Amino acid sequence: MQEQLEQLAENARRELEAIDSATDMESWRVRYLGRKSDLTGILRGLAGLPMEERKAIGARANEIKSVLGEHFARKTEALKQEASRASLRVDDTLLARGDVTLPGRPVPTGRLHPLTQTLNEVCDIFVAMGFDMVEGPEAEWDYYNFEALNIPAEHPSRDDMSTFWVDSPASDRGWKPLLRTHTTSVSARIAEEMEPPIRTIQMGKVYRYEASDATHGTMFYQLDGLAVDRGITMADLKGTLYEFSRRYFGEDRRVRFRCDFFPFVEPGVEMAIECAVCHGKGCRFCRNEGWLEILGAGMTHPRVLERGSIDPDVYTSFAFGMGLERLPMLRYGIDDIRLFYNNDLRFLRQF
Amino acid sequence: MKVSLNWIKQYVNVSLSPKEVADRLTMAGSEVKGLQVIGESWESIVVGRITAVNPHPNADRLTLVTIDHGSGEETVICGAPNVAVGAKVAFAPVGARLIDPHTGEPAKLKRAKIRGVVSSGMACSEKELGISEEHEGILILPEEVEVGRPLADYLGDVILNMDVTPNRPDCLAIVGIAREVAALTGQSVHLPDAGYKETDTPVESKVSVEIMAPDLCPRYCASLITGVKPGESPRWMQERLISYGMRPISNIVDVTNFVMLEYGQPLHAFDYEEITGGKIIVRRAGEGEVIVSLDGEERTLSGDMLVIADQERAVAVAGVMGGANSEVSQFTTTILLEAASFNPRSIHYTGRTLGMPSEACMRFERGISPELAMPALKRATQLIAELGGGQVASGVVDVYPGKAEPEPVVVSTDGVKRVLGVGFSRKQIEETLISLGFECRPGTSESEVVAVAPYWRSDIRLPVDLVEEVARIIGYDEIPTTMLNEPIPPHNPEPVIMFKRRLSRHLVGYGFQEIVSHPWASQESLRKLLPQLALRAQSQIPESDLLRLVNPMTIDQTYLRPNLRGNVVAALAANRGNIEDGIRLYELGRVFRPRPNDLPEETEMLCGVLSGPRYASSWLGDAEPIDFFDAKGIVEGLLAQLGIAASFEAGTDESLHPTNQTTIISNDTRLGVIGQLHPAVQDAFEVPEPAFLFEVSLPALLPLTLAGKMFEPISRFPAVVRDMALVVDAATTHQKVVDIIDDFPLVEEVALFDVYSGEQVPSGKKSLAYRISYRSPDHTLTDDEVSKVQQSILNKLSGELGAVLRG
Incomplete structure (x- = not known):
């Protein structure tokens, strides 16, 4: 019995020595230390032995079991370390002789259209200042696009906004459908549909009936803003737009507010930012003006508020509107607005 | 408008540099787009x-x-x-x-x-x-x-290239710009002395004027100059016209143009001998009345246009262009000179309808004060008499049915502060307005100013108009910069806006490039989407469901698009030649349909298309081409991320391959389609390899994402997984099988892991193998429990679909 025990220990040690994989380790453990192993069998069979022998063999068997257990743990640890060392060595098959500069496995990469990126960025700035996002119809009644905004028929301001007319019947009020020429049409609807206080931005596509060139498209994006409340002033308008510029263009760009005319505001404002190339001195990029026009704005005209049933003696309001394409054109130096709508992936994949 | 600085200096003392003048004008509303220095390079000349x-x-x-x-x-x-x-x-x-x-x-x-x-x-x-x-x-x-x-x-001179806003017709004149410069620099304007000698003959004995349409002509003034000698105008006058970009013509015509540029009032000189009876009649044109205008074109007029006529015929299209029949020629000796005022909208309509934009038209349509007619007439009469060597009949004819007293406008210091956010004193307000030619008097309270605008400021009507005058002359830079301090109004979200962002986020994650295209469609572009019409150029698509544009610029813009897929597939085709790897595009945009008694219906749609290899080829190997199940997997992933449970049916979309397409359904609502582009459509668009498309409607999708969603606790008990390989009719869909299995209790998940038809399956049949996970929320399932459910599933499948276990 004793001999058998020693032989078993010897075999176990020798086999363990030769093992070099985790699966073999497991079968070794089952064979020598498991519930059905010989060693366990010997220990179970002790009961049938004389007292003397039982004591000696029992002690020896337990000793062997414990030693083998330690060997097993050491060997397991050693194998683990060996595996971990091996995993740090160059893998010839996977990394093709260790050249980590080889290109990775391609994944299809998607992108937002650069104008969507711009729109999201600009909207987020105004949303952070408490403006709610609104969309409106692209096919719109001429009333909201023009009359409600102080642009009556045969007004020269209409000449700057040549219109695509939609071939469908006039409304029972005699309004005719068109493709909106600016998102200010949505502002007119908001003034009519909402009660003050109002703080919204209106954004989307607008359309102009004019030949497209490098700076004009038949379709482009606009974003309009409207704030109506008691006590809103032109100082607030300047502050809001300045803050927009600071967040979009950066701290150090100077901003200029000058008088301009839009039929739906009075006083009217045009905001320009300093040319980033020449810092206001005048260069080719800014056509020697030193400033780049960004948006039009002003205090909402009292007649526009009245048409929306907002009492201009109680409420004051400011409004602003900008073309969106100009922002990425300035930021990335894009020189042709048509690139945004040609859907050429060689352009779109740059953003 | 080109404005000569030398010319401005005739009326106002300018001490600032040209650049400073340009900056002040720009800041105050009349933008100077550029300065052209004449003589800049003449150093040695x-x-x-x-x-x-x-x-x-x-x-x-x-x-x-x-x-x-x-x-x-x-x-x-x-x-x-x-x-x-x-x-x-x-x-x-x-x-x-x-x-x-x-x-x-x-x-x-x-x-x-x-x-x-x-x-x-x-x-x-x-x-x-x-x-x-x-x-x-x-x-x-x-x-x-x-x-x-x-x-x-x-x-030498400096030419200011100015952008005058439509509300300021007075600034379409040198005198008007001079007035702005004067107000901005604390100077005053000196107008030329327009005095001249008159003969004893009263003008009324030779000329009479009758206004038959006073609504369109509030004032008509005329003078008569006899014995003129037409010839060239003097050099100085020609230089002025040239500085503006006008060609000198003759002394008489040049004077009318010169005074128009100087004062802003368009004038017209008639050959008096051609005006029958010396009588001017201002009337509406007869319907279809014809006149040959100065440029030699025959113009057919309509009843809503205004003409200047004599007793027999029209001699000018009022405010737009003179007639050839009464034109001043080298033989003219007597001039009837007109300075009149016309309804701006009528002039705009006529000029636009006849396609005759003119310098006169541009000024009239912006609204010129009737008060300007007289000083301008006198100035022009003086110059014609001086340069053309004629005698002026005494007096002027002045018919003025539209005379109106100027309305005073009241503004208060509080009113200014309320709009601008900064206060100015009454004195500052008054001084600013006076510098612009306003007459001011005290109002009912200490803080009020009652202002009467000068006649040339037809744009001043409301107190806010005065506020702008004060702000722009004192300078917008004087207005402080403050943040809105009113409470943020209650949030009133439009869910579709953030929904579009969410869809984009997912699709970009799936490797899709967003595109934006024009909303146009045409017979040709729509025909390409219909296989039976795609290659037949003559066939017409009925227009009943299409929305036409009234004034398309090109045939491509005939309609507003009824779907997105035309644009998206066209973009795929256009890029295919430049891009080697797979292409995945999507667009979010609106499609348009006519709607009775309302604006057109605009529906937000999502359309995606994918084609080419699944991944870019690389040194690691080439990717398989994209197939129908890529498209479907993407839509399924999207729906899963949106939390929308959907099922699929065989589809019937004409533009798609008859068998490789499916309709997406949720709660009996059709959400959209997925499918392979019909080969004929693929050919029509010249897409080189099969393309797969999905198109879904946002209004159908959005409500399904808004329903409240509750968290499901994670069971502490283990799942039991069993496989079930079925043999069913080839026509039986996976959807039908899975719908039945899903309905049983304890079924947590059903995954299809194999589809097979071939040798070991009878013909007309197929094998579908499912892995079903069973789990209970409250106890560990026993084999018996699971077997029972598994058996009842099988019973139902065999009862309803004739399914049998695969042996």
């Missing part, structure tokens, strides 16, 4: 006098001209016909910078040898100096200029 003219020995058409330029004489070769001894000319020495008349580019003058004779300089034409296009002869300067002085002293 001086006044010279021709002392001798000799023929060129070797060329008949050329002369040798000797010029005294103050510090010596040079001989130059000249081809101009107008050289004469004694004439003062612009002399450019060798090295001067001139405009090359052939290229229009600046160039340095070189010493040249022409047919054996050396030319040491040049006598310049206007074109070479960059003043005008004139290059027939050399520029002859007035006698009084001093030989040797720089040319820039006489002809």
Whole structure:
């Protein structure tokens, strides 16, 4: 019995020595230390032995079991370390002789259209200042696009906004459908549909009936803003737009507010930012003006508020509107607005 | 509008530099887009006098001209016909910078040898100096200029290129700009003295005016000048017209144009002999009445247009263009001069309808005060009498049915502060308004100013108009910068806006590039989507469901698009040639349908298309081509991320492959389609390989994402997984099988892991193998429990679908 025990220990040690994989380790453990192993069998069979022998063999068997257990743990640890060392060595098959500069496995990469990126960025700035996002119809009644905004028929301001007319019947009020020429049409609807206080931005596509060139498209994006409340002033308008510029263009760009005319505001404002190339001195990029026009704005005209049933003696309001394409054109130096709508992936994949 | 700074200086003292003037005007609302300095490059060009003219020995058409330029004489070769001894000319020495008349580019003058004779300089034409296009002869300067002085002293100028806003017709005049400069610099404006001598003949004895349409013509003034001698206008007047970009024509016409530019009032000179009975009638045109306008075109008028007529015929389209029949000619001796006021909208309509935008039209349609007619008429009468050498009949005819007293506008210091956010004193407000020509008087309270606008400011109507005047003259920079301090209004979200962002986020994650295209469609673009019509150019798509544009610029813009797929597939086709790897595109945009008694229906749609290899080829290997199940997997992933449970049916979309397409359904609502582009459509768009498309409607999708969602606790108990391989009819869909299995209790998940048809399955049948996970939320399932459910599933499948277990 004793001999058998020693032989078993010897075999176990020798086999363990030769093992070099985790699966073999497991079968070794089952064979020598498991519930059905010989060693366990010997220990179970002790009961049938004389007292003397039982004591000696029992002690020896337990000793062997414990030693083998330690060997097993050491060997397991050693194998683990060996595996971990091996995993740090160059893998010839996977990394093709260790050249980590080889290109990775391609994944299809998607992108937002650069104008969507711009729109999201600009909207987020105004949303952070408490403006709610609104969309409106692209096919719109001429009333909201023009009359409600102080642009009556045969007004020269209409000449700057040549219109695509939609071939469908006039409304029972005699309004005719068109493709909106600016998102200010949505502002007119908001003034009519909402009660003050109002703080919204209106954004989307607008359309102009004019030949497209490098700076004009038949379709482009606009974003309009409207704030109506008691006590809103032109100082607030300047502050809001300045803050927009600071967040979009950066701290150090100077901003200029000058008088301009839009039929739906009075006083009217045009905001320009300093040319980033020449810092206001005048260069080719800014056509020697030193400033780049960004948006039009002003205090909402009292007649526009009245048409929306907002009492201009109680409420004051400011409004602003900008073309969106100009922002990425300035930021990335894009020189042709048509690139945004040609859907050429060689352009779109740059953003 | 081009404005000569020299001309402005005739009316107001300007001490600022041209750049400063431009900046002040720009900040105050009249934008100066650019400054053109005339004479900037004339450093070495001086006044010279021709002392001798000799023929060129070797060329008949050329002369040798000797010029005294103050510090010596040079001989130059000249081809101009107008050289004469004694004439003062612009002399450019060798090295001067001139405009090359052939290229229009600046160039340095070189010493040249022409047919054996050396030319040491040049006598310049206007074109070479960059003043005008004139290059027939050399520029002859007035006698009084001093030989040797720089040319820039006489002809130098700065031209302001101005953008005048539509509300300021008064600024379409030199005097108007001068008034702005005066107000901005604390100066005052000096108008020319328009006095002239009159004869004893009263104008009324020769001219009468009747206004039959006072709604369209509030005022008509006329004067009569007899004995005029038509000819060229003087140099100084021509220079003024040229500085604006107008061509001098004759002394009479030039005067009317000059005064229009000077005062802003369009005028018209008639040949009095052509006005029957000397009677002017202002009336609406007859329907279809024809007039030949000054440019020789025959114009057919309508009843809502205004004409100037005599007793027999129309002699001008009022405010737009004169008639050829009463045009001033070289034989004209008597001038009937008109200065009138017309309804701006009527003029705009007429000018636009006849396609005759003119300088007069542009001014009238912006609204010129009737009060301007008289001073402008007198100024023009004076100049015609002076330059045309005529006599002026005494008095003027003035018919003024639209005379109205100016309405005072009241503004208070509080009112200014309420709008601007900064206060100005009553004194500041008054002084600013007075500097602009307003008359101010105290109002009912200490803080009020009652202001009457000068007649030329037809744009002033409301207190806010005065606020703007104060703000723009004092300067917008004086207004502080504050943040909105009112509470943020309650949030009122439009869910579709953030939903679009969410869809984009997912699709970009799946490798899709967003595109944005125009919303146009045409018969041709729509036909390409219909396989049975795709290649038949003659067939017409019915228009009943399409929305036409009234005024498309091209045939491509016939309709507003009824779907997105046309644009998206076209973008795929256009990019296919440039892009090697797979293409995945999507667009979020609106499609349009007619809607009775309302604006067109606009539906937000999402359309995606994918084609080519699944991944870009690389050194690691080539990818398989994209197939139908890529498209479907993407839509399924998208729906899962949106939390929408959907099922799929065989589809019937015409543009898609008849079998490789499916309709997406949720709660009996059709959400959209997925499918392979129909091969004929693929051909029509010239897409080289199969393309797969999905199109879903946002209004259908959005409500399904808004329903409240509750968290499901994670069970502590283990799942039991069983496989079930079924044999069913080939026509039985996976959807039907999975719908049945899903319905049983304890079924947590069903995954299809194999589809097989072939040798080991009877023909007309297929095998579907599912892995079903069973789990209970409250106990560990026993084998028995699971087997029971598994058996009842099988019973139901065999009962309803004839399914049997695969042996």
